[in-house]
Amino acid sequence: MDLLLKNKVILISGGAKGIGAAISETLLQEGAIPVIIDPSEKEGQMILAKGKGLQIPIRLEKPEDSEKSVNQANAAFGRIDGLVNNAGANDSVGLENGNPAAFAQSVQKNLMHYYDLAHFALPHLKKSKGSIVNISSKTAITGQGGTSGYVAAKGAQLALTREWAAELLPFHIRVNAVIPAEVYTPLYENWLKAFPNPKDKLKEITDRIPLGNRMTTAEEIANMVVFLLSDKASHITGQHLFVDGGYTHLDRAL
Structure with missing residues (x-):
C-alpha cells in the first residue's frame, strides 16, 4: 500500500534508537523525510545513510530545545507534516524508592517535551493539516510498580492525545496514541x-x-505509527491503539 507520504517531513523525538529508529527507517521506506531529534549521532547517521532526512542532535530538556528543533526542521525543508512524540525512558522513580524531586524530574523529562514539540510545531501542522502520534506505554493502563514518574507521564500522554484531538479538530489535525507493551x-x-x-x-x-x-517488534510499532501519520488514516483521531499481541487486554490463560 502506498501511504502517500513521499516528501512529507516528519519530526521524531528519540528517532535514532529502538522504536524511534524503526519509525525513522519505515518513514524512509515510504519516501518520507524523517527529522530525527536525538543526541545519538552515530545511530542517527546510520539511518540517514539510507535516504533523505535530517538529524538534530539535541536532548529535549527545556522548551527552547523543542523550539530550536522545529525551527531548524522548517528552515531545512520549508514544511512540517507530522510529529511523533517518542523520546523517554522508564527510570524507575517509584513512590517508595523515589522522592518528590525525583518524581518531578521524571515527569519533566518524559512528558514536557511532548507538549513543547506539539506547541511549536502547531503553526506548521495547521498549514499542512498534519498528524501527531504520541507513543505511550501499557504501564499507563496496567500499572507496573516502582515507576510512578514514568507512568504519570505516560498516562498524561494518553489524556493529552484526546485533548489535542478535540482542540485541533477545526484544523483537521489528527492526534492519536500508540501503546506498546513488551517490545x-x-x-x-x-x-x-x-x-x-x-x-x-x-x-x-x-x-x-x-x-x-x-x-512485539519495533517494526510492528512503526508500521502502525506510519499508517496513522498517513492520509490512509484520514478519519482516525483521538484513539489509543494497542500494538501488543493482546498483552494488555486478553486473558493470560489464553
Whole structure:
C-alpha cells in the first residue's frame, strides 16, 4: 500500500534508537523525510545513510530545545507534516524508592517535551493539516510498580492525545496514541541482562503474550505509527491503539 507520504517531513523525538529508529527507517521506506531529534549521532547517521532526512542532535530538556528543533526542521525543508512524540525512558522513580524531586524530574523529562514539540510545531501542522502520534506505554493502563514518574507521564500522554484531538479538530489535525507493551529493543535487552538468567526471564514474559507468545517488534510499532501519520488514516483521531499481541487486554490463560 502506498501511504502517500513521499516528501512529507516528519519530526521524531528519540528517532535514532529502538522504536524511534524503526519509525525513522519505515518513514524512509515510504519516501518520507524523517527529522530525527536525538543526541545519538552515530545511530542517527546510520539511518540517514539510507535516504533523505535530517538529524538534530539535541536532548529535549527545556522548551527552547523543542523550539530550536522545529525551527531548524522548517528552515531545512520549508514544511512540517507530522510529529511523533517518542523520546523517554522508564527510570524507575517509584513512590517508595523515589522522592518528590525525583518524581518531578521524571515527569519533566518524559512528558514536557511532548507538549513543547506539539506547541511549536502547531503553526506548521495547521498549514499542512498534519498528524501527531504520541507513543505511550501499557504501564499507563496496567500499572507496573516502582515507576510512578514514568507512568504519570505516560498516562498524561494518553489524556493529552484526546485533548489535542478535540482542540485541533477545526484544523483537521489528527492526534492519536500508540501503546506498546513488551517490545524487544536494545534498552529492553539491557534490562533483561540484569537478571541472573535472561533467557528464562524472557521466556517468562513471552509466555504471557497471547498472540504467538513472542515480543512485539519495533517494526510492528512503526508500521502502525506510519499508517496513522498517513492520509490512509484520514478519519482516525483521538484513539489509543494497542500494538501488543493482546498483552494488555486478553486473558493470560489464553
